[in-house]
Amino acid sequence: MEKTKQALxxxxxLKTKAGPRDVDLWPQRLKEEYQSxxxxxxxxxAADNDWFRLESNKEGTKWFGxxxxxxxxxxxxxxxxxxxPVTFPTxxxxxxxxxxxxxxxxxxxxxxxxxxxxxxxxxxxxVPKFGISHALAxxxxxxxxxxxxxxxxxxxxVYKEKDEDK
Amino acid sequence: MxxxxxxxxxxxxxxxxxxxxxxxxxxxGERNCVEIVAKLISSKLLDVVFTTDGKEYVxxxxxxxxxxxxxxxxxGRINILDAARALKxxxxxxxxxCEKLTKDEHDDYCIVHGQLIGSTYLDQIAEDVxxxxxxxxxxNSLKISQQFDLPVNIIDSMLEKRNQNLTFNLHKNKxxxxxxxxxxxxxxxxxxxxxxxxxxxxxxxCTAIINQCSIEEKEFFSVFESLLAEKQIPGTLTDxxxxxxTYVPNIYTKALNxxxxxxxxxNNYLDYEAMNSVGITDPISYISRMQLGKELIALSxxxxxxxxxxDVSAAIEESIASGTWIDxxxxxxxxxxxxxxxxxxxxxxxxxxxxxxxxxxxxxxxxTDKFIExxxxxxxxxxxxxxxxxxxxxxYANALISWKIQxxxxxxxxPELSRKEERKxxxxxxxxxxxxxxxxxxxxxxxxYGQKSKQHDSDSDEQENKTIASxxxxxxxxxxxEIRDNLKIEETFKDVYEDKSSxxxxxxxxxxxxxxxxxxxxxxxxxxQVIANxxxxxxxxxxxFRDKLLLLLSDFxxxxxxxxxxxxxxxxxxxxxxxxxxxxxxxxESVKYYVxxxxxxxxxSKTNQYDKQIEDAIEKLQKSLTSKRIDDFxxxxxxxxxxxxxxxxxxxxxxxxxxxxxxxxxLLNSLSNTExxxxxxxxxxxQILFQSITQTMIKxxxxxxxxxxxxxxxxxxxxxxxxxxxxxxxxxxxxxxEDFDEKENIKxxxxxxxxxxxxxxxxxxxxxx
Numbered sequence: 001m002e003k004t005k006q007a008l009x010x011x012x013x014l015k016t017k018a019g020p021r022d023v024d025l026w027p028q029r030l031k032e033e034y035q036s037x038x039x040x041x042x043x044x045x046a047a048d049n050d051w052f053r054l055e056s057n058k059e060g061t062k063w064f065g066x067x068x069x070x071x072x073x074x075x076x077x078x079x080x081x082x083x084x085p086v087t088f089p090t091x092x093x094x095x096x097x098x099x100x101x102x103x104x105x106x107x108x109x110x111x112x113x114x115x116x117x118x119x120x121x122x123x124x125x126x127v128p129k130f131g132i133s134h135a136l137a138x139x140x141x142x143x144x145x146x147x148x149x150x151x152x153x154x155x156x157x158v159y160k161e162k163d164e165d166k
Numbered sequence: 167m168x169x170x171x172x173x174x175x176x177x178x179x180x181x182x183x184x185x186x187x188x189x190x191x192x193x194x195g196e197r198n199c200v201e202i203v204a205k206l207i208s209s210k211l212l213d214v215v216f217t218t219d220g221k222e223y224v225x226x227x228x229x230x231x232x233x234x235x236x237x238x239x240x241x242g243r244i245n246i247l248d249a250a251r252a253l254k255x256x257x258x259x260x261x262x263x264c265e266k267l268t269k270d271e272h273d274d275y276c277i278v279h280g281q282l283i284g285s286t287y288l289d290q291i292a293e294d295v296x297x298x299x300x301x302x303x304x305x306n307s308l309k310i311s312q313q314f315d316l317p318v319n320i321i322d323s324m325l326e327k328r329n330q331n332l333t334f335n336l337h338k339n340k341x342x343x344x345x346x347x348x349x350x351x352x353x354x355x356x357x358x359x360x361x362x363x364x365x366x367x368x369x370x371x372c373t374a375i376i377n378q379c380s381i382e383e384k385e386f387f388s389v390f391e392s393l394l395a396e397k398q399i400p401g402t403l404t405d406x407x408x409x410x411x412t413y414v415p416n417i418y419t420k421a422l423n424x425x426x427x428x429x430x431x432x433n434n435y436l437d438y439e440a441m442n443s444v445g446i447t448d449p450i451s452y453i454s455r456m457q458l459g460k461e462l463i464a465l466s467x468x469x470x471x472x473x474x475x476x477d478v479s480a481a482i483e484e485s486i487a488s489g490t491w492i493d494x495x496x497x498x499x500x501x502x503x504x505x506x507x508x509x510x511x512x513x514x515x516x517x518x519x520x521x522x523x524x525x526x527x528x529x530x531x532x533x534t535d536k537f538i539e540x541x542x543x544x545x546x547x548x549x550x551x552x553x554x555x556x557x558x559x560x561x562y563a564n565a566l567i568s569w570k571i572q573x574x575x576x577x578x579x580x581p582e583l584s585r586k587e588e589r590k591x592x593x594x595x596x597x598x599x600x601x602x603x604x605x606x607x608x609x610x611x612x613x614x615y616g617q618k619s620k621q622h623d624s625d626s627d628e629q630e631n632k633t634i635a636s637x638x639x640x641x642x643x644x645x646x647x648e649i650r651d652n653l654k655i656e657e658t659f660k661d662v663y664e665d666k667s668s669x670x671x672x673x674x675x676x677x678x679x680x681x682x683x684x685x686x687x688x689x690x691x692x693x694x695q696v697i698a699n700x701x702x703x704x705x706x707x708x709x710x711f712r713d714k715l716l717l718l719l720s721d722f723x724x725x726x727x728x729x730x731x732x733x734x735x736x737x738x739x740x741x742x743x744x745x746x747x748x749x750x751x752x753x754x755e756s757v758k759y760y761v762x763x764x765x766x767x768x769x770x771s772k773t774n775q776y777d778k779q780i781e782d783a784i785e786k787l788q789k790s791l792t793s794k795r796i797d798d799f800x801x802x803x804x805x806x807x808x809x810x811x812x813x814x815x816x817x818x819x820x821x822x823x824x825x826x827x828x829x830x831x832x833l834l835n836s837l838s839n840t841e842x843x844x845x846x847x848x849x850x851x852x853q854i855l856f857q858s859i860t861q862t863m864i865k866x867x868x869x870x871x872x873x874x875x876x877x878x879x880x881x882x883x884x885x886x887x888x889x890x891x892x893x894x895x896x897x898x899x900x901x902x903x904e905d906f907d908e909k910e911n912i913k914x915x916x917x918x919x920x921x922x923x924x925x926x927x928x929x930x931x932x933x934x935x
Contacts, residue, residue, distance in 0.1 A: 027171030034178035041185050048198065053186050060175065073201070 008137055010043045012036050017128030019088045020061045029089070030060040033131045040133040051144075052080065052136065060084065063093075063132065067140065069148045074159045076148060080140070082112075092123045093132060095140050103156045106147055115139045215263075217254040229255060229263050233282065237275075242287025246280050278317060291316075292324050303351025304385070308344040318344060345384060352389070355381055359389045363399050369414045369445060372403070422446065426456065434471035436462065437501045463513060465506040474498065479514045482532060486523060489536030493528075493669065504530050527672040538673075542681055545652045546688065553689045557696055562689055649674045649681060711760040711810070715753065719803065720825055721863065722749045726796065728862035737873055745865060746799060750791040757784055757806060779809045829863050830854065837924060844897050844916040851890070851927040852878065858930050886926055893923050 014032040018025030037054065044050045054065035064081040082095045094112045101111035108114060119139055123130055130138075151157040203223060206212035214223040224232075232253050237244040250260035264282050268275045274285045291314055299305045307325065311318045325346060347355075358379045366375070376386045393399045401415035425444055430436055441449040453462055453469050462469040478497045485492035494507045502510075507530035524534045556562045650670060722745060729741040761780055783806035790802040807813070837850045845868055852874040856864045859881045866874060875894055879887050893916070900912045 027175050030175045031171065031178055034175065034182050038178065038182050038185050041182070045185075045188065050186075055183060056179065060179075 008134065011040045011133050011137060013126075013129040014089070014131045015128070017089060019086055019090075020059065020084055021086055026060070029128075033060070033133070036131050036133040040137065051141070054080065054132075054136075067097075067144065069144050071149055071152055076152070076157060076159060078144075089128045089131065090124075092120065092130070092135050092139070095135060100151070100157070104147055104151060106143070113140065113143050115143065215255055215259050222254070224253075224255065226263055226266075229253065229260070230267055233260065233264060233267065234284075237282050237284050238286075242284040242290065244282050246277070246282055249282070276320075278320060279315070283316075288320075288324055291321075292328050295321070295325065296328065299346060299348060303354070304345060304347045306344050307346065345388075347385075355379075355385055356389050356393060359386060360393055360398055363390075363393070363401060363413060363415070366401070366413060366415050366418075368418050369404075369412045372411050372413055375413060418445075423456075426452075430471060433499060434473040435499055435502075436469045436471075437499075438467050438469075439501070463510075465502075465509045467503050467506055468501060470498075470502075470506075470510060475510070475514065478510060479518060482511075482514060482520070483518065485532065486520065486534050489534050489540070491531060491533040491537050494530040494532065504528065525676065527676065528669050531669050531672075533673065538677070541652070541673075542677055542684065545649060545677070545681055546684055548652065549685050549688070553685065553692055557689065557693050562693055566693075646674050646678055649677050707760065707763055711756065714756050715807070715810075718749055718753050718756070720822070721829075721865070722753075724822065724825065724829075724863040725749065725865045728856065728860060728864035731860045731862055732873075732877060740873075741864075741866065741870065742796060744867060744870070746791045746796075748865065748867075750787070750799060753803070754784060754787055754791070757787075757810065760810065780806075783809045826857065826861065826863060830857055833857070834928065837927065841920075844893070844900065844913075844920060847920055847923060848890075848893055848897050851923050854927040855882070855890075855930055858927075882930075886930070889919065889922060889926060893919055 012032075012035060014029070014036060016025055016029040016032055018029040020026050022029075041050070051069070052065060052067035054063055056063045061084045062081070063084070064079070066077055066079050068075050068077045070076075078097045078099050080095060080097060082093045084093055085091050092115075094108075096111040097107075097113060098111040100107060101109070106114045122138065123135075126134070148157065152159075203212065203214070207214065214225050215229055216222075217224060233244075233249055236249045236252060246260050246264050247257050249264075250257040253260065255263075261280075264275075264277055267282070268277050276283050291310075295305060295310055307318050307321045310316075310321050314321075358381065359375075362375050362379050372386065373383070376383050379386070381389075390399070390403070400417060401413055401419075404412045404414060422444065426436065426441065426446075429440065436449065436453055438449040441452065446452045450464050450469070453464065461472050463475070474497075478494060481492055481497050482494075494511045495502065495504065498507055498510065511526065511530055511532065523536070524532050525538065526532055725745050726742070729738050729745065732738050732741065757780070761784075783802065787799070787802040787806055790798040793799075833850055833854050837847065837854065840846045840850065849866070849868055849871055852871055853864055853866065855878055856862075856874055859878070864874070871894065875887075875890060878890065882890070896912055896916050896919075900909060900916065903909055903912065
C-alpha cells in the first residue's frame with residue numbers, strides 16, 4: 001500500500017476537467033493525460049517496475065495495450081482495452097481484460113474489472129486531478145496483484161510461452 | 167489552436183510510445199533482489215540470515231562478530247535475547263549462533279542461563295572473588311553465585327582453574343562444598359577450636375563452643391574432623407541429632423568413670439539420681455556399656471550389685487527359715503525406693519525359687535506364713551473371753567438371726583443369683599458333656615474372676631474392705647484395732663512400729679478376714695456347745711422337777727396312808743390339813759420355781775398358752791390346798807401334771823417300800839444329827855416309831871406329838887412308852903418354864919435320856935427287823 005502511495009505521489013496530477021465531448025478542452029486534457037502517463041511509465045521503468053504497454057486511437061477515446069504480471073519467475077501477459085467514457089473525468093474509465101472474461105467473479109461482463117469499493121470514492125474525490133495513469137496505478141495494478149496469483153493457483157490462468165520478449 | 171493542440175497530443179503520444187519502448191534501466195529492483203537472494207538461499211548457494219524487519223540480510227560470521235562486540239560492550243556478558251533484539255535477528259538464530267560460538271571458542275565463551283558470557287568477564291569475577299577470599303580468609307561460593315547470578319558449578323570450576331597459580335592454598339570445606347578457605351584462615355580457626363576443646367573439662371554443647379569461639383558452625387565441624395584426624399582432640403562428640411551434639415572431653419569421661427567405679431565399689435550399687443547429678447543423662451545405658459554392667463541389675467532408680475543381693479537374699483532365707491518377717495527396704499541402701507525393693511524382692515524370689523510359705527505386704531515386706539500363723543493363733547487365743555461374752559450376752563445369737571434374715575432378703579431380691587448358684591452347684595465339677603455344661607463352666611470362671619478382682623480391690627482400699635468385712639461376717643469379733651494392738655505387742659514390731667505403721671495396717675487388713683473367720687468358727691463351735699448344754703440343762707431341770715414332784719406326791723400318798731391309821735376322824739382331818747399345807751405348799755413352790763426357770767431359759771418360749779395353762783393349774787392347786795379336801799387336791803394335781811408334761815406313775819409296792827426305807831433313813835440321819843434340840847429329837851423319834859409300827863410314813867409338826875404318842879401307846883411296851891412319856895413331859899416342861907435354872911435343870915435331865923430315846927427309836931426298828 002505504501003508502495004502504491006509512493007507511486008501515486010510521483011504521478012503528476014491533472015488540471016483540466018474535460019471529456020471527449022468538450023471539443024475545445026479535450027486535447028488539453030489529453031495532453032495532460034499523456035504527460036502524466038509518460039511520467040508514470042518513466043517512474044516505473046526507473047523503479048524496475050514496468051508492467052504495461054498502452055496506446056490510444058487518434059482521438060484518445062479508445063485505449064488498448066497489454067499488461068503483465070510476474071509470478072514465480074514467470075511472466076503472465078494480458079490484453080487491456082478501455083474507452084474513455086462520455087462523462088470522463090467525472091467517472092473513471094472501465095478497464096477491461098477480455099481474456100479473463102468469465103474466469104473470475106471480480107469482473108463485469110465484457111472483462112471489465114471490478115474495482116475495489118474505495119477506488120470509486122477516491123476517484124470521485126479527486127476529479128479532475130486523477131487521470132488514466134491513476135486509474136491504472138490504483139485500479140488495475142492492485143487488482144492484478146491480488147487476482148492473478150489466485151487465478152494461477154486455481155489453474156484458470158496458465159502460463160503461455162510467448163516469444164514477445166525474445 | 168485545436169490543431170496545434172492535437173499536434174501536441176500526437177507528439178506526446180509518440181513520446182509515450184517511445185518511452186514505453188525504451189528498455190527499462192538495468193538497475194536491480196528491490197523486488198528482484200529479494201527474489202534473487204531467496205533463489206540463492208533456496209539453492210544453498212548463499213548462507214545468510216534475515217533480520218527481523220526482513221530488510222536486511224546478515225551473514226552468520228558477521229552476526230557472530232556483532233554478538234561478540236555486543237557482549238564486549240555489555241561487559242563480557244549479555245543476554246542472548248536482548249542481543250537478538252538489538253541486532254534485529256530472530257532469537258532462535260541468535261541462540262544457535264551463540265551455541266556455535268561457544269562450541270568453536272569454548273575457552274573464551276560460554277552460555278549460562280541464556281546468557282553469553284565471555285572469559286574476560288569470568289576472569290574479572292574470579293579476581294574479585296579471590297581478592298575477597300584473601301581479605302576474609304573464607305568465601306561461600308553459593309553467596310557468590312547469588313551475587314553474580316551464576317551457577318555454583320561455574321564458580322567452582324572457575325576457582326579450581328585458578329587454584330594452581332595462587333599465592334595461597336585454597337581449601338574446600340568437607341562438610342559444606344560451597345565453602346572455601348585459605349590456609350591461614352583454616353589454621354587460625356583450627357587453633358581456636360583446638361584451644362577451646364583442650365580447655366574444656368566437662369561436656370559442652372557444640373553450639374556453646376561455636377558461640378564462644380564466634381565461628382561458623384560448619385567451619386567448626388570441618389575443623390573438628392581435621393583435628394580428629396590429626397588426633398589432636400582429647401575427647402569425642404556425641405551422636406549428632408540435628409545440630410545438637412555435645413563435646414565430651416576424655417578427661418571428663420575418665421573422671422566420670424572413676425566416680426562411678428568408686429561409687430560402686432563403695433556402695434555396691436549405682437544411684438541414677440546421683441549419676442544424673444554428675445552429668446550422666448542416661449544412667450541405665452551408661453551402666454550397660456560399662457564393664458561391670460553385666461553383674462548389675464537395673465532397677466527403676468538405681469542398679470544394684472551382687473553383694474547387696476547376696477546379703478538381702480541371705481536375710482530373706484534366714485527370715486523364712488526362722489519364721490519371722492523381713493522388710494527388704496531395711497537391707498537396701500536408703501536411696502532405694504519401694505519400687506526397687508519390690509523388683510529386688512521379685513528377682514531374688516525368682517532366683518532362689520522360693521514361692522511358697524510367705525505373704526508379701528507393702529511390696530517389699532516378706533512375712534512368713536509361720537509368723538502369721540503364730541500371730542493369728544496368739545490373737546485368737548486372746549479372744550476366748552470375748553467370744554464367751556458375745557455368746558453369753560446373746561449378741562451372737564441376734565447377729566446370727568439378723569444375718570440369716572439378711573441372707574434371705576438378698577436371696578429374695580436376686581432370685582437369679584440364687585438360681586445361678588444353684589446351677590453352679592449342679593454343674594460344679596462336671597466334666598465334658600454338652601454345650602450347656604461348657605457354657606456354665608465359662609460362666610463360673612468369669613464369676614471367679616470377678617470375685618478375685620473384688621478381693622483385690624478390697625486389698626487396696628481398707629475402708630471398703632471394712633464394709634465388705636462387716637457384710638461378710640455374721641458379726642465382727644475381732645476389730646482391726648484389736649489386731650493392731652496385738653501386733654504392737656509382738657516384739658519384732660516394737661522397735662520399728664513408727665516406720666511400719668502401713669505394714670502393720672496391711673497385715674491387719676490381711677489378718678482381719680482370716681482371724682474373723684477363725685474366730686467366727688470358734689464362736690460357732692462354742693455357741694453350738696452352749697446351745698447343746700442348755701438343752702441338756704433344761705432336760706435335767708425338767709427331770710429333777712419331775713422327780714421332785716413325783717417324790718412329793720408319793721410322799722403325800724404315803725403320808726395320807728399314815729394318817730388313815732388314826733381312828734379318830736378329827737385327828738385325821740387335822741393331819742390332812744397339815745399335810746396339804748406343808749407338802750402341797752412344797753409342790754406349788756417347786757412348780758413355780760420350775761416355771762420361772764423355764765421362762766428364764768427360753769425368753770420367747772413356745773407359747774403363752776402353755777404358760778397360762780400352767781398358771782391356771784397352779785392357781786387351782788393353791789385353792790385346793792385351802793379346801794381341806796383331798797379329792798380336790800388330787801384333781802388339781804392331775805391337771806397340773808398334765809400341763810407340765812409329767813406322767814404320774816402307778817403305785818409300785820416295791821418302790822413304795824424303797825421309798826419308806828429312804829424316808830426312815832432320812833429320819834435316822836436327822837436324828838443322829840440332832841443333839842441339843844430335845845423337841846426335835848422327840849418329833850423324829852415319834853415319827854420313826856410310827857413308821858416302824860405302821861409301815862407307813864407320817865409327817866407331823868411338833869403340836870401333833872401328843873397325838874402320835876397317844877397312838878404309839880397302844881403299840882409300845884410300857885417301859886419304852888414311859889421313857890417317851892417322861893421325855894415328852896420334860897420337853898413340855900422345858901417349853902413352858904421360864905426360869906433359867908429350871909430350864910438348865912430340865913435340859914440336863916433331857917440330855918441324860920436323849921440317847922436312851924434315840925436308841926429306843928433305832929433299836930425298835932431293829933427289834934422289828
